[in-house]
Structure formats: C-alpha cells, structure tokens
Amino acid sequence: MHILMVGAENDRLPNCKVGGVADVIRDIPYALSGHGLTVSVVVPDYGQEQLTRHFIADIAVPFRQHLETASLWLVESSEGVNQYVISHSLFSDNGGKIYCDDGANRPFASDATKFAFFSASVCEIIEHRVIDNLDVIHLHDWHAAGVSVLAKFSPRFVYLKTLKLVYTVHNLALQGIRPFNHDESSLEAWFPTLNYDGHQICDHQYPHCYNPMRSGLNLCDVIHVVSTTYSFEVQETSRPDEGFFGGEGLEHDMRLAAGQGRLFGILNGCNYSAADKDKLSYSEYLTEAEKCIFKWMSKSNLIETKHYIAHQRVSNWKALKEKAIVSSVGRITDQKVLLLMQKSANGIVLDDLALVADKFNSNIVILGSGDPYIESQFMQVMARRDNVLFLNGYDQKLGDTLYPLSKLFLMPSSFEPCGISQMLAMRDGQPCLVHGVGGLKDTVSHNETGFVFNGESLVQQVENLIESFEQALSLLSTNESQYNVISRNAESARFEWHGLAQEYISKLYN
Template sequence: MKVLFATSEAAPFIKTGGLGDVCGALPKALAEEGVDARVILPLYTCIDHTLKTQMKFLGSFDVSISWRKTYCGVFTATVGKVIYYFIDNEQYYSRPNVYGEYDDSERFAFFSKAVLDMLNMVDFFPDIIHINDWQTSLLPVYLNAFYRSDSRYASIKTVLSIHNIEFQGKYNPIILGSIFGLDINYRSLLLYDGDINLLKGGIEAADMVTTVSKTYADEILSPEFSFGLHNILHPRKYKLRGVVNGIDTTVFNPATDPHIARNYTYETIRFKSFNKKQLQKEMALEQSNDIPVIGMVTRLASQKGIDLLCEVMNELSGLPMQLIALGTGESHYESFFYSWEHSCRDKVRGYIGFSAEMAQKIYAGADLFLMPSKMEPCGLSQMIAMRYGTIPIVHATGGLKDTVEAFNPVTKTGNGITFQSYNAYDMLDAVKRAIDLFHNKPMWRALRKNAMSGDFSWKKPAQEYIEIYQQLL
C-alpha cells in the first residue's frame, strides 16, 4: 500500500503545533507496519539549514493555475523509512512565517496543485493521498476536477484529517477563478455562508474524513464545536471517523531524553525527584519534594481554558502548590501570567515564549499537568505528561476525554484527574483533589503507575488508519 501525506508542516523539518507532530510521527508508524508512506510539504526558508543539507534536488516543472504558470522545484530527503518531498518556490515560501501571510490562499492552492503535478515527475502514484486541514483541502477538489481522466490518477483515494475545525480557510468568492483556477461550476462546492471555505470543499470532495479523537468526531457534529460546519458534516457522517493520535515514544521518553536532569523509568521513578528539584531551582522556587508542582505547556488562548485560571487565580494562589506555565499567545493572557507571577513570587512562574527543552523539563519535573481546555481535538501534552509520570488534570472534552480516565481510589484504576463541566470552580476542585492524592502516597504510586503503563504510541492509531485505507481501496 502506498500513502502520500500532503501537509503544511511535518516534524522534524517544520512544526508549529500538533499537526507537525502528527505528520512527522504517523507516516513513520505506518512505515513500520509495511506501508510505503511518504510526506510532501513546502520548502520553507525557515527550515533549519542543517536539515536542508540532507536534501537532494530532483528537478523542476511549471504549475499552471488560472492565468499563472509558476516555477516549482522538488527536493527530497529520507528520514528512517520515510521519504520526504519538498515543494520549492521562493515567492511563496521564502517567508518568516509558515502561516498568516496575506496570500496564504494562493500559497496553499499552488502547493495543492503542485503535489498532484509532482507525482508524474517522481513516478510515484499513491493508493491514498492523506491531506491535512484546510491548507491542503483543495487537493481532492483539483484531483477530481483536472486529473481523473488520466488512468494513473483515476483510482487514487483521498482522506482528509481535521486537526482543528476552527481553522477553515475562508476567502472572498471573487478569487475562485483568479486564484484557485476553478470555474463557476465549483462555486457551490466551495461556497459556504457567503465565503469560499476550503475545509468545507475538502470535506465534500474527500473520500473519507477523519478527526484526531473519537469524542471530537462526535463533538464537531454539534453547533457548539463545529464552528459552523455541523450542517456540512451531519449529512456526511457516514464517512467521518475518529482516530486518537499517538505520540512519538522515541522522542518523548524519560529513559533517554537528553534535555532532562536525570533519566528514569517507572522502575527508577525515584530519579524523577532530581528533575523536580532542578526545575524548581531553575525557576527560583523553593526546592522541596513535598510541594506538588503543577506544570502547563500550552498556547495562551481562550480555547486552552486560561479564562478559568484567571477567574480563580486568588483561590489557586492559596493552595499548597507551585505552578509553572510555559507558553505564548494572546497578549492579555501573557500579561495575566506576568501579573500572577509578580503577586505570587513564592509559587507561580510564567515562562512566556516557547522552548522545546524547557517543555521537556516541565514534563519531567512537574508532579501534575493542568489542561483545562474548553475544547481539545486530541491534545498531545496529556499523553506526554503521563509518559513522564506526571499526572494530568483535564477537562473531559475531545481527546482529553478519550485518553485520560478519572482515577478511582476504590479500584485504583484510572490515569488522571478530570472535571466534567467547563467551570472554574470545577477545575479548582479537580486541582484540590489532585493535591490530596499527591499527599496520599499509596494512591499516588498506583496512579502514577497507571499513567506510565499506558500505551500512547502510534502503533494502534496506525493500524486504525490502515483499516480505513483498506476500506477505501
């Protein structure tokens, strides 16, 4: 089976969030199962130069869209068993940012068309093209519009994965022909609520639609979670599937992680305390194993539940704990953490910015990990935290609900602490329960063992995707 992932980002080359993690790890897991899995993404200038030196130039061709005929170069590199292709065009990708450019519509339309044209150049015609989010949602539209008459493209199936339905690629309908090169016959396919909506077009045109957790697949059928697309998804729920993401367990491994103070496993969990004290020291907090440390690694946005922390800041400040948050985002939330740290120097630290190394130190050094997200399509941080023996406190939504089971002190089952309603005082109660469990050492040992015993690898999700591909074929 041959599968090509078309994506706007993929680790280790470029990553701005969970999409990059997934498109870096899932193809690798599929390759381990015998799938010929390859990945194609834009050749951004912000890709690290060391990684670029591994790339080989394959050739070039022109991509025709509407009135434009545009240069396209193709590079390749191999990581493990996975072949990567890179679409080169400096006009579109020599930018400081991956997203947020004035011409994103044109940049990703070009990419979607270039992917299909490239197949002929490299002589690789996959059974499945797996597209991701709105940036590549034009690809199945173009495939059906321009390529199906060629026998080499005729049997290709498409799978669209929605990583976050909030981001849909909405544009003025006037650019249907001039930018996307599509005639009026495709207006109804792409038009929704007065805009061209690329994700909507992808949902209609793709053969299968997946989301990154089973609960999220159900949630996006409702107005509360769909950002307006429930009316499109409901009639097509027959082709909607939820597959819970995994994490790269070779990267996120406390036994080998080079960024943490002391490596450990569950059998040597006592060494985790070295990481805790080092984290406390680096953050200029009291170094004590008896004070529970709550970690957060998050985007500072309303979706991530930061509003709940703002509402009960004073109550949280009075609890016997330390809180260390790493993240960047909306300026008023950044200001909130600056202010909170200033007023609670003895127990709160807000690390505004992002550092992959600091994130690993928090996963390894914290006792608890807070994720009060209003909505969370899947979430990776809660799984990474459990891998490091750090117990998640989560709002039971989306992938958080699918991966974190509330600890039952009677049966000693469950791997975390949950709260059901999106409410600041329910979250506060969950934090208090977590602190109580931390001080109940027999229960705490059982809970931490459950968390570290979970299988959060990509093996099971990869098998589920293979079943989806086989069903289509």
C-alpha cells in the same frame, strides 16, 4: 499500498513545526511503514538551511494566470518512507516562518495563497507521476484541502481523480476562509478558469467565500478526526456561551459525512521510544529556566516586564525550599485556557488555582506563548501570586524536562481534538487534570490515570475545575501512596502508533 501525505508541517524536518499536526506527520508514516506500506510525505520548503536536498524535478504550475515553476526535492529516504519538500519563493519569503499574520482585516490572505499554490504543485506532481504508483492521497487540515478542489473540478487532473482522497481534521477552528473572487487572495484569482460548484465549497456563514476546510470535508472520500469523542462533538453546534465547542459552523457537513459512513475518529499516538530520560532536579530546572529567560530577554533592547518578573520569581524560588510543581505546557490561546481566564473574586480563575496550590505548598509553572492579551493576564497573576511562574516563550528542553519534574499536569482545554501534552505528561508518570472533552476524555480516566472534570456551562466547568484541582492536591498531600498508584497507571498507559496505524489502514485506506 503507497500513501502520499500532504500537509503544512512535518517535525521530521528542522524548523517545520508549529502545532500537533507536525507530530502526526512525523510519526504516522513510519508506523504505517511498519505494516508494509510505502509512504511519501510532502510539505512546502520554508528555506531551512539544515535540509540536505536531492533534486527530483521542476514542475510547471498554472497559478494566477502565470506558469510558475516549483521544484521537488527528496530530503530523506529511510524505513520505507520518502520525505519531500516543494520549493518556491512563496513558501520561503516569510523568513523561514510557516505561517503569516495578515491581521483581522485580511485573515489567512498570505497563507491561503501560499497553500493554494502548494496544493496546485502537489496536483501537478501526482498527475505527471513524479511521485508514482500512488493509491491514497492523505490531506491534512485546510492547508492541503486545495488538492481535493482541483481533483474534483479541474478536468486536467485525470489520474488524480482515480486516487482515494483521505482528509484529516486537526484543528477545526482554523478553516482558511477567503473570498471566491474580487481579491488577489481568492479562489478565482488563483485558478481563474476553474469551473467549481460553490454550493459544495462555500462557507455557511459567508456564502460569497471559499472555505477550504469545508471543501475537504465534502470532496474527500474519507474524513478523519483525531479522537473518537471528538468525532461526535463535531456533529453538534458550538455553544460558546455554555462552554461547548463542536462543529464550528461545519456540523451539518460532519453529520452528513457520518451518515454516509465517511467519518472516523482515530486517536493520535505518542512516541514512547523518545521518552527523555535526562531528568533535571528542581534546582537544575530553575537554572535552565533562568538561561531561557535571559535568551528571551536578549531578543529585545528593552527588558520586557514578563521576563523581568519571571527572572525575579526564579531567583526567589532558588533561595526557598523545594515545593511540588503543578505544570502546564502549550499554546496560550482561548482553546487551551478559556476557563483559567474567567473572572473571579480573586482576579481570574488562575488566581484561584494559585491560592489552592499555596494551601498545599505547591508552585504553578506555565510554559508557553500565544495570545498577547492572555499572556498579559498571566503575567499579572504571576505578579500577584508568589507561587506562580509564567515562562512566556518556548524551549524544547524546558518543556521536556518539566513533564517528569511535575506532580500534576493541568490541561483544562475548552475543546481538544486529540491533545499530545497529556500523553507526554502521562508518559513521564505525571497524572493530568483535564476537561473531559475530545481526546482528553479518550486518554485520561478519572481517579485511575488522572483527574477529569466536566460541566454543562462555563460556571459549572470553572467550579468543577477548582474542586477537582483541590481534590487532586489534597490526595497528593494526604495519601501519597494512592496518588503514586495513579501516577504509575498514567505512566503505563499506552497510545502506540503501531496499533493506531492498523486503524488507519482498515478504516481510512481500505
């Protein structure tokens, strides 16, 4: 069986990662190959200089009333997996960045055009059998969903129509919505002769708009979401005021797919062979953090307040006795930290956690970047609380070495389709405190491998988060032997790709 994986990111390649989808597309092909499958992977060529490209073919692609030329390159072939990129100026014109930011007035405009062309290029490669002997086309997130639209509605793609289409949803919150017409970034501008059924691919809230995410759900043979619990959550209507995030407007389509037996929840895996044994001591970590702060400072002629405060905090901690660390690594977004941003008598909930941590002689280290407003709020907490360090950026080594150094990992996501950070923390023997949603519920067992809180409303969730946080640190402080049992259980938990790949084969591909 030959699978073609299609997506926007692939961490097997340099500078081709933004989120967790890149980890999946990096790892699952080799796990499938271990079961005897042949796997090809194709992503856009964002102009990475480090790639060694071997020319395969030029492809003529009808797009926006022109015949564009894209080029297919093989960049790696090993262990039964072929890695390809497709090059065109649309992909590399953004300075090597994978995604553009068009602002609130034209959301997804540049990216939607780019990935529509990418999808069209993939369809041409398949139809002309440049990559041949395929059995399954596996599309990842809205960026690749255009393949399903062309496969369904374009009479040109005869061979493509005979292949099985599988669609994985990694992030339901991002759907790539654009108008059907009257805009240069619209479905009819990209494919003016396409005779499509708008009822199947329109957005529910904005029926004059094309929704790639919904298109993938309705037009593909099999739908995959990245945890069992999340496969049930997406069938329910989101209730943000109550702190519940489910189908994000697509719950009807998810329920339809489930009723047809097309919806499956399979967890993502973790790569255990890549466990970083290069551990840093507390003082070595602070020195490494200081180096990163200087690196981030150097990107601007003016010293940003967040980096100045962080450097002062590191310098102060260096002169003080070592304390236990509570850590958090990830994107600074509403999804991840909505609960930490809720107002409280002490400022925001992160302030409350800092006060609890201080009671147990612990420091909080947060590493990540994202929403500027949330970043500003976290910076202000750092200014108010001597035991909080907010490292507002990202560095691979800084993240990898924080996992084994910390005593407790904090992941209070409001929704989490799967999550990888909790698996990485557990891999290094760090118990996690998580919100019992999605993949977090499926990977962390309360008082066995970590700590889990829930709540029927935002208020309840905040209360239970603070209570669980205090209980976890109290256990660490008063019964370290029992805490170490939980730590060892976390370290021994396994979410191996090899076993999960067998589920892909039996549920998604066969």
